[in-house]
Amino acid sequence: MKNILVCLVCLFIAGDSMAQINDLSGCVTKPIVAAHRGASFTAPENTIASVMLAWQQGAPMVECDIHLTKDNRVIVMHDPNTRRTSGVFLNIADTNSAELRKLDVGSWKDPNRYKNEKMPFLEELIDTIPPGRMLLIEVKCGDKVMPYLQKIIEQSGKETQLAIISFNLDVVAASKKMMPKIPAYYLIGTEIDKETNKPKGHSLDLTKIAREKGLDGLDLHYAGVTENFAKQVLASNLELYTWTVDDPNEAIRLKGLGITGITTNKPDLMLEVLK
Ligand code: G3P
Numbered sequence: 001m002k003n004i005l006v007c008l009v010c011l012f013i014a015g016d017s018m019a020q021i022n023d024l025s026g027c028v029t030k031p032i033v034a035a036h037r038g039a040s041f042t043a044p045e046n047t048i049a050s051v052m053l054a055w056q057q058g059a060p061m062v063e064c065d066i067h068l069t070k071d072n073r074v075i076v077m078h079d080p081n082t083r084r085t086s087g088v089f090l091n092i093a094d095t096n097s098a099e100l101r102k103l104d105v106g107s108w109k110d111p112n113r114y115k116n117e118k119m120p121f122l123e124e125l126i127d128t129i130p131p132g133r134m135l136l137i138e139v140k141c142g143d144k145v146m147p148y149l150q151k152i153i154e155q156s157g158k159e160t161q162l163a164i165i166s167f168n169l170d171v172v173a174a175s176k177k178m179m180p181k182i183p184a185y186y187l188i189g190t191e192i193d194k195e196t197n198k199p200k201g202h203s204l205d206l207t208k209i210a211r212e213k214g215l216d217g218l219d220l221h222y223a224g225v226t227e228n229f230a231k232q233v234l235a236s237n238l239e240l241y242t243w244t245v246d247d248p249n250e251a252i253r254l255k256g257l258g259i260t261g262i263t264t265n266k267p268d269l270m271l272e273v274l275k
């Protein structure tokens with residue numbers, strides 16, 4: 001009971017800077033749990049349903065993916081087309097948002113519970129963020145989206161609850177220049193060694209790149225995060241997030257390395273494992 005009260009107090013006072021994210025991590029879990037595409041193990045990814053479920057489960061952070069539509073609306077979807085989650089093939093960049101919003105992107109997961117879930121506009125997802133929680137916005141398209149994204153962020157009134165991630169270094173660097181107060185993290189996958197077929201450790205050059213571009217940190221595939229790598233990144237005063245971790249043993253290993261955050265499809269399980 002005492003822990004719950006402490007968490008509630010911390011959520012209430014958590015506010016408006018990256019330092020406050022750290023406050024939040026101190027009272028909820030360390031590492032911070034970020035719900036990947038919402039609570040996407042249970043609910044259809046990147047929908048209001050999956051994001052609301054993640055908030056209800058207590059996730060301090062949610063991750064989502066964005067694309068730019070033909071009519072320049074920022075819409076939430078992982079893939080560049082709609083085939084996988086709606087059964088209808090439309091390229092997002094070539095289609096107006098009104099057409100995209102007619103699609104049902106929930107039934108593939110569970111037609112009884114999620115029929116007629118729509119692709120959300122980013123503004124709608126931002127509106128759901130409770131006080132003291134954060135949304136990680138992954139830019140999946142190129143930097144053409146940036147002026148539209150900037151406008152949405154500035155008009156949201158929730159600038160302090162948003163952060164940008166991307167595999168595109170130009171995008172995160174541009175984001176940091178356009179919106180210096182919005183945290184930005186560079187995403188990288190893990191390379192597999194062709195001879196051993198095992199994951200390779202991440203290169204320490206990433207630390208240099210992140211610092212040169214003025215980024216707040218890195219968001220890396222977990223398998224390449226070795227003890228030495230994590231130590232060096234954190235010693236450089238960069239934050240270190242990882243994705244996508246659904247295995248409790250791996251989460252416990254990463255926690256031992258002192259990393260900043262873990263992205264997971266199962267926020268309920270990870271919050272339990274890491275508390
Ligand atoms: O949080 C980062 C992770 O989402 C990157 O991979 O393909 O799931 O967007 P992906």
Ligand code: CA
Nearest residue numbers: 063064065138
């Ligand atoms: Ca993503």
